Amino acid sequence: MSSSAFPVPPPAIDVRAAGVQAVLWDMDGTLLDTEPYWMGAETALVREFGGQWTDEDAYALVGNALPDSARILQTAGVRLSIREIIDRLSADVCAGVSREVMWRPGAIELLHELRAASIPCALVTMSEGPLAALVTSLLPDGLFRFHVTGDLVSRGKPDPEPYLMALESMGALVRDLDPRRVVAIEDSVPGILSASASGATTVAVPHMSPIEPSGDWVLVDSLAGFRLADLDRLVADRISGAFPPAAVVSGAGA
Known part of the structure; x- marks a missing residue:
């Protein structure tokens, strides 16, 4: 079953020698406060x-x-x-x-920076297609290449299926995709369990529910001030074996 809600262009060469290749975003509580x-x-x-x-x-x-x-x-x-x-x-x-749309702090700014750097993003949400389509319609075109929604999977979060589906679709967009160089951003325990089990480098930004530290994800206090350079650093730590940092991470601009 295809997870793509938007047309996916032919595979492109990854011109970045290191760092983030793609970013997968949870929606509810991470991108906006629903x-x-x-x-x-x-x-x-x-x-x-x-x-x-x-x-x-x-x-x-x-x-x-x-x-x-x-x-x-x-x-x-x-x-x-x-x-x-x-x-x-x-x-x-x-x-x-x-x-009324209540965007989460720093999310839109980070999305624009990623688009400017030609780093593809996708939504991975347990909400269904109509809500995901409504949310993306409120954003500038091109911020998200596709989305995986709850009605496209047989096993939702915390199962890894949604993120595995997203990685498969992203692999059609980014040549030689390495899951360690794909960052998943989540705000809930089911979400981080799903994302980390897929192999993606997982960033937890707690919102409504507390999230305990773990060797499987990094805790970030807010996306406000968080930048592509911060994501690149986390990916480098993941590949070198130094991920996650011992303490909660703050964005460089926070």
Whole structure:
């Protein structure tokens, strides 16, 4: 099954001798803050069926594949099918994004720098195609070459399938792609588990949920001030065996 939502041009020569070849972006909570919309939609849906939904319940779903979240909502009393739950939640979030977009600090600036350096980016999100298309329509053309969405995979995050699919598609775009030179940026535990298991160099930028340090990813306090040079340094550390740094990393401009 193809993961490409946009036409992928013929393979191009990677002119960079070192550093980042591509960047894979999570969407919800990493590129923009949709979590309040998801949490509000979950709460309203559970209450519609007479149940209770706490902030702790909502935080537990951050980063999950939508079918998994829908099953949890069913156990909370929502008497709808998994498909119906996903459609209801997604429609509410799309409506929220249409009203107001809350971009995460530093994300748009980093995207523009990557495009200026001809480094391809892709979205890897557990949201489905319509929401991903809405978000990308609000950005300048060319920032994302393709996206992998929850409705394109059989196993969502934390399974590595979404990122493995993205790496396969990116391999059609970048010649001699090395997963270690592909940076995945995530904000949730399911996301970083998925990304790191794929072999990509994984950067965790916690938002709604805490993320513990690990030898499988690097913690970044914010993308504000984070630059391509920082990503290149992390890739160099990964290849040399010095990844991840012992401490939380801040961007050079932070």
